Amino acid sequence: MPLFWIIVLLIVLGAVGYVIGRRKAMSSAGGDSRVLHSLPGYYGANVAMLTLVPALLVLAVWLVVQPMLVGNAISHLIPERVVEEVGSRDLVLGEVRRVADGLDQAVAQGALGRDEARSLSTEVTNVRDRLAEVGVALGSDVRPEVLQAAQRYRELTASANVARAFVVLLLAALGLAYAYVKTHQEFRARNSVEHGILAILLLASTIAILTTLGIVLSMLSETFRFFDLYPWQQFFFGLEWRPSFEGGSELGLIPLLWGTLYISLIALLVSVPIGLFAAVYMAEYASKRVRSVAKPMIEILAGIPTIVYGLFALITVGPLLRDYFAEPLGLGTSSSSVMTAGIVMGIMLIPFVSSLSDDIINAVPQSLRDGSYGLGATQSETVKQVILPAALPGIVGAVLLAASRAIGETMIVVLGAGAAARLSLNPFEAMTTVTVKIVGQLTGDTDFSSPEALVAFALGLTLFVITLGLNVFALFIVRKYREQYE
C-alpha cells in the first residue's frame, strides 16, 4: 500500500478513534459530561493519540530502516566485479534504485505490463531505451546484474510495503482498541493527553540541545585536524592573521576577535539606543496608528538582504565617513572601516531591539504606569524607572539577539569593514571579524585539508565557546537585576 494511503488511513483511524472515544466516555457517564473526569474531547483525543502516535513512530522508523535493509539484501546480489567496475557499492545501489523506479514508472504509465517488468531481461530488451521512452534517463546501459537486482528490489520493496502497511495499521488498531477499552468515566483522559503534549514540548526543547551537539560534533574533528597542523598557542595568542598559499601562514585569532568585538560593539552602540528609544516611543508615546505603521516598517529593516546593507556601506556610508570624519580628523583615508560596518550593521539590528522590546514593554501591566503617574512622575521617568526595569529580562533577550546577529554577520563586514585583520584602536581603520574569516577560509581557494582552510572550524568552535561565556554573563546579569511584577 502506498505511503500516502497508509497516512490517509491512519488519519481516518485517528478521527474514528476520536469520535468513538468521545462517544464511549459520554455514554459511560450516561450522557452527562459533568460526571466525567475530563472533558469529553480529551477522551477522544486520548484515543486518537494512542492510535496515531505509536503507529506514526513505527512508520517513521520503518521508512528509515526499510531502504537500508532492502539495500543490504540486494547488495548481496551484486557481484564484486560490478562493484569494482562502477566504483562503489553505493553507486550501484543507486543505479539499481533508479532502474527499479524506472520500471515502476513504466508500469504506472502502462508502457510495461506488470509481468513484463518482472521478466524483463537485458538480452532481449534495451532497458535504457525502454525507460527513456517513459522519461527515465539512465547514465549508461543497464548491466544484467543491475536489472536483476532492480527486479529483486522491486519484489522486496513490494512485500516490505505490504508488511509495513500491515504492521502500521495493526498497531494503530491495537492502540485504538487499547485506548478505547480504557476509556471510562473515571479515566484521567486529560492527564493522559497532557502527558502526551508535555512529551512533545520536551522533545521540542531537546532540539536546541541536539543542534548544539551537532554543531560541536560537526566541527570538532576538523578542529583537531587543524591543531595537528598548526600549534594552538600561535592560534590563540597570535597577533597576526596572514594566511598564505605557500604555507607558513600566520593564523592568529586575536586580531579577528578584536575586530569582531569592536564592530559588534559599535553596532550595538548604534542599535541598542535607537532600538530601545524607538521601542519606548512606539509603546508609550506613539498613537495606535503611528505604531501600527512604524513597527512593521522598522521590521522590514531586518528582512533586507545584508548585501544591500553591504553595498550601502561600501558606496554611501564609507566614503561619507572618510570624507567628513576620518580625513579631517587625520584618522586615515580608508573608506572601509570598523565605523562604517558598525553603523550600517547597527541600522540593520534596530528592529531586533525595537520590535521585541516594544512587545515586552507593552506587556507591562497598566497598573504600574498608573502607580507612577499617580505619584506625579513624568512619562519618561515612569519608563526609565518602572517600565524598563520590569521589562529588563525581555530587553536583555532582545539585545542578546542583536549582539548575536552582529557577531554572525558577514556581508556587511566584508563590504563595510574590509578584509584586513588588524589590531588597532582607530575606528576608521579597516578590520575584519571571525565570522568573515570562517566564511572566507571555508569557501576560498586554499587546499581544503590545509590549515588555512581548516582554521575555519577552529574559529567557529572558538567563537562558539566565547559567545557561550558572554551568554552566561548575560544570564547572570538578568538574574541579578530582574524585577518580577505582581
Next chain:
Amino acid sequence: ASAQGRDTVQVAGSSTVLPYATIVAEAFGENFDFPTPVVESGGSSTGLRRFCEGVGENTTDIANASRSIRESEIETCAANGVTDIIEVRIGYDGIVFASDINGNSFEFTPSDWYLALAAELPVDGEMVANPNTNWSEVNADLPDQEIATYIPGTRHGTREVFDENVILQGCEDTGAMGAMMEMGMDEDAAEEACMEIRADGVSVDIDGDYTETLARIAANPEGIGVFGLAFYQNNTDTLQVATMGGVTPSVDTIASGEYPVSRPLFFYIKAAHLDVIPGLQEYAEFFVSDDIAGPFGPLAAYGLVSDPELAETQRVVAERVTMGDM
C-alpha cells in the same frame, strides 16, 4: 537514504569557473534531453571538499576549480573512496589590471607592482619599510597618482598567481631578490620576503568578488584593481586596462603566452559516477567540444582563453583518462 535516484548532474566549485559552467549547463539543457545540470558556486575549495566526500548519489559529480587539485586533497579523496578522478583543463583565466576609464592610463611592469606593494624593500643591505606612496615614485614613467590598489584577498586563487607572476617576478626583476639573498636570506626566506604585501592600507585585500573591486574603484577613482579578463571585457565602458610588460591583455595575447599573468581553469569528474548519473558524460564532452570551448565558441566570447590543447582534453574526457593514468 532517499529512495529516489538522482537524475541531474551536480556540479560545484570555483566562482571563477562558474560563469563558464553555467553557460555550458544552460546550452546543455537546451540541446539535450537531460535536465540542466545544477551548478553550485562557493569556491574551489568547497567544491573539492564536497567532491571528495565520497562516492554516491548525494555527492557532487564534478568539481570546478580555478587551480589544480592538491596532492593532499587527492589523498583525502582517496581515503573517502574517490579514487578515479578525471582532470579537465578548460582554458585559461587572464588576470588584468584596470582602473577607472576617466583616469590616467598605466603601463606596468611587474617591477612597478613589486616596488609599490612590497612590505619592505632592501635598501643598502637592510630591509626598510616601503616608503613609496605615489606611482611616480615607483617609476618615473608612471603618472603622478597615489598608490591605491585592490588586490584579491588571500582566500582567492588569483592572489597566488598575482603573488608569483607579478610580485615575485618584480622582486627578481628589480634585483631585490638578489639583494636579499646577499643579505644572507636563503631562497625560501627571500621569496617569502618578496611576496609579503604591505599592510598599511595602501593595498586593500578584496575578499569578495570582482564586483566588489569594481565598486571600490567607483568609490575611489584613483584605485587600481585586479580583475579577471572576462569581467573586464564586460565592463569596458567603465574600466581601462593597463598593459603589463608592454602587452595588452586579450584572449589572443594570453593564449600565445605573451601576456604573463594567467592561470588555468579546471574541472574534475568523478569517474565512478560516469555511468551512473544520466547525462554526466554528455555534459563533460559537451563542455570541451569545439562548439563550446573552442576559440570561437561562447566561452571564448565571454572571456575564457581557449586552451590550445583542447583536442587532447577532448580525448581525456572521451576516453575517461583518470589522473592516475596520466
Next chain:
Amino acid sequence: MTDAAANSGPDKGAAPKRSIFAQDARTKRRNAAEARFRAYGLAAVIVGVVALILLLVSILSNGASAFRQTYISFPVTLSEDRLDPAGNRDPAEMARVTTFGYLPVIAQAFADAIEAEGLAHEVGLRSLADMISDEAPAQLRNSVLANPDLVGQTLTVEVLAGGRIDGFFKGRVTMESAERDANVTPEQLQLAQALAEAGMLETRFNWDFITAPDASGQRPEAAGLGVAILGSFYMMLVVLALALPIGVAASIYLEEFAPKNRLTDLIEVNISNLAAVPSIVFGILGLAIFINFAGLPQSAPIVGGLVLTLMTLPTIIIATRASLRAVPPSIRAAALGLGASKMQSVFHHVLPLAAPGILTGTIIGLAQALGETAPLLLIGMVAFVREYPAAPPEGLFDAASALPVQVYNWTQRSDPAFVERASGAIIVLLIFLLFMNALAIFLRRRFERRW
C-alpha cells in the same frame, strides 16, 4: 476663590501654593528631560524609518527597471534544409540541430526584416545577431520541436533584445558609453532606436522576470526568478511548519514546565548561544547531518528549510520566552484557581497574551531566514538551477535555488545588466517578506492588549 495667581510668584518655599500653570524650575527641568526623551524616541523611530526609506529608494531606483524588458519582433522563415535536414519532421531527428544551428537562421531573418522595413544602417550581420538575446535560438528551437509542422512556414517571432540594447532603452547604456564599450556600438543603438520607431521593438512589462529560471552570465535579459521564488517558498513552508511550532513548544516547556535548575539554565544559555552561531556554521551542520548522515539530496529546499529552521529556532525561542515571561502571574493564578490544569492555563490564557511577542520573533526569524545565503552555500543551494522543482511534497527534494542566492549570484556577475536584476530580485524578496509579515502583523494587532 484663592489667590492662586498671586501665589505663583517668585517667593519659593514660603507659599506652598503655586500655580499649576507656571512650572517651577525643577518641573521645567523634568519637563525638558521629558521632551528630550520623547524627542529621542521620535528621532529613533525616524532614524529607522528614514534608513528604511533610503534603502528602499535605492533598491527601487535600481531594480524597478528589471520588471521591464525590451523585445524585438520580426518574421522568420523556418527553412527545411536548415532545421530539418532529414525532412521527415521527426522531432528526434530534428533535435540534432542544436541552438547553434538556429542562430544563423534568426540572424538572417532579422537582417532581412530590417531590410524589408527599409532601415538604413551600418551594422554587420554578426553585430546584428548580437543585438538579439542568446536566448532566442533556444526559444525558437523549442517551439519548432514542440510543433514540427512549423518548419517551412514563416512566422513572426518575438525575441528578447540583447542586454545592452535593453539597457539603452532603460537609460543604462548611452551613446557615449557605447563608444567605449566593447560589447555594443553606437550604430547598433541607432538601429535599435530606428527599430523602436518602426514598431519592431518595444519595452514592456516582463513577467518572465518573475517566472523564468536563471540564465547564464551571457543572457542577463533572460534571467528570471521563477526557480528562486519556488525554492524560497518551499523553504519558508518548511521553516514555518517546523520552526514556529517547535520554537513555541520548546519555549513553553522551558518557561512554564521545566524545573528551574542548573540544567534548564544550561539550556537557556545554550539557546541564546545558538543565536550567536554564525549562519554558515549551520551550513556545516546541515551538510554533516542532513546530507551526509541522513542522505537527503543536495541543493534541495528540504535541506535548506531544515537548516534555516535550526537557525531560526533560537530567535523564535528567545522572543517567545521573553513574552511568556511578561505575562503577569496573576493571570496564571486565576486560571489555576479555577481548576484549570497548567497546560490549560498556558494554552488558554498565557499563550494568547504572549502572541504578539511570538509573532514578532517569527517575523524577525523568518525575515532572517528568507534573506540568508551563507548556510545555503554549503548545502548546495547557492547554485545555478534552471529546472523548476515539482510541486510539494516531492518538489521539496528537487534542486532549487533561493531568492537571496539569486541576489548573491547576480551581484557577482560581470555584466552590469545584472545589477538591476539583483535589485529587482531584492524587490521581489521584500514583497515576499511583506506578504509573510502582513499575516503576522494582522494577527499581532488582534492579540495586542494591555491589562
Next chain:
Amino acid sequence: MEDTKMNTMRLTERAVDNNEIKMRARGVDVFYGDTHAIKSVDVDIEDNTVTAFIGPSGCGKSTFLRCLNRMNDTIDVARVDGQITLDGEDIYDKRVDPVQLRAKVGMVFQKPNPFPKSIYDNVAYGPRIHGLAQTKAELDEIVEKSLRRAALWDEAKDRLDQPGTGLSGGQQQRLCIARAVATSPEVLLMDEPCSALDPIATAQVEELIDELRARFSVVIVTHSMQQAARVSQKTAFFHLGELVEFDETTKIFTNPEDQRTESYITGRIG
C-alpha cells in the same frame, strides 16, 4: 444618626451542628524562602459550614488559605510542610492531581484578577473546562445564575461581551466571585471577597455564602468582625503566622480564650 440597625452585630442564629470534617490541616508550616509565614497550624474545615479567618494584615491568612488548594505550589519561593487532607485524603500526596483538587476547592483571590477576556468568557471559563454545560443554553444559564448570585447580573447583563478588565473595582471582585461560583466547587475559599463592595452588594454576597453553605463548605478571609460574626459558624484567629484560637464564632466573639484574640476583637474600632 446612631442608627442601631446599621451597627448591631448580628450573630447567626443557626445552631452550629457537629458537621463532618471536610478538610483537616495538621502542623502546617509555610516558608517564603527563610521567612516562616505560617507556624504549625491545625484547622478543621467542616462541611456545610462557613469558616472565617480573621487576624491583622500580614498575619498569614491568605498564605494559609492558599495552602488549602495548593495555590502555593505556583510561588517559587514558597514551601509547605505538614499535612492537609480533603475528605481524608492528603492533598499534598504525590498521587494527587492539583488540578482536580482545585476544581473541588475553588478560590477567589484577594486582588481581583479577571482574565483580559469578555465578562461572559470569564464566567464561562470554569464551566467550559470542567464540561459543566452540554449546550450553549446551559452555559448561558450557568453564567447568568452565577452573575446573579454574585449580584453583578444587573450591571453586567448588557455588556457581557465587554472585557472584564473594564469593570470597576467592586464589579471585578464580584466577577471573580461569579467565576469561582460557576464551577460549583465543594469547598470555596474566599480571600476578602467583600473588601471592595458596598453594603448592599456585601449583603448579597453574604446571602450567597449562606446559600452555598447548604451544599458546600466555605472559608472566608475577612477584616470585618461584623461580617465574620454574621456569616460564619467557625472562626480562626491568626496572629503573626500562628493560629491563636479556633472555635465557634459565637465563642470567639463573646468569650475568647486567648488574650490576643480578645484584644483584637475588642480593638478600638470595629
Next chain:
Amino acid sequence: MEDTKMNTMRLTERAVDNNEIKMRARGVDVFYGDTHAIKSVDVDIEDNTVTAFIGPSGCGKSTFLRCLNRMNDTIDVARVDGQITLDGEDIYDKRVDPVQLRAKVGMVFQKPNPFPKSIYDNVAYGPRIHGLAQTKAELDEIVEKSLRRAALWDEAKDRLDQPGTGLSGGQQQRLCIARAVATSPEVLLMDEPCSALDPIATAQVEELIDELRARFSVVIVTHSMQQAARVSQKTAFFHLGELVEFDETTKIFTNPEDQRTESYITGRIG
C-alpha cells in the same frame, strides 16, 4: 458581645468651618466609549477637609476621583467634559502639565499596585523624582516617616530591601499609602485605602488622614459608612453616575435630603 465600643458610629467632633475651596468641579461628564459613567457632577473639595465619596459599587466613585488628577488621561476610551479647577485654575487647561498636577494631587489606587522594586524604593520613588530629599539620610527619614504613618514600619523595617510585590494584600495597600504620602501632595485622593486592612491598621490610617487634613485636603472613597462618618467632614453620595447629594457629613448621615441617600445609608446592613 454586643460591644458598643466597637459598633458605635463616632462622628467627628471638630466643627466644620468654612474652609477655602481647593478644588471645584462643575458639570463633569465622563464617558467610557459610549457609556456615560459620570453625569454632570458638581463638587467642591475644600481645603483642610476630608471629603468622602460613597455609593454603591460601580456608581462612578473611582472614575470621578481619577478626574481630579487627570488619571483618566491614561485610559484610551475615557473622555472627560466639564470643568475642574485646582486653586481656581482649570486643570484640564492646555497649559497645565498633568505631571505637576499629579504631584500636587496624589493618589492611592483601589487595587494596590506596588512597583516590582524593593519596599524602600517604592516609597522613595516619589521623593526622588520630586527632589524632596537632598541627602540619603533625608530620604531615609522620609521613607521611615511615611511607612510609620501608613502603619507599615514595624512589619517592613527588617525587609526594606525586599520586593514590595512579596507583601500581603493589606501590606501592599499600606505600602501604596506610604508611597503616596511620601510625596507630600496638597490633595490626596484615596480610593478605598482601607479595604484590605484590619481594624487596627484601619484606625491608624484614619488617624493619618485626620493628621493630613490639618495641612491638606483629602478625598477618600469608601464603602464603610462608619468610616465616612468617622473621618470625613463632607460626604458626596454617588448613584449610577450621578451625584445625588453632597453636604456636610453629619447632615448626610442624620438628615439626608434625597430619598436614595436615605435608603442607601439605612440599607439593611451597615
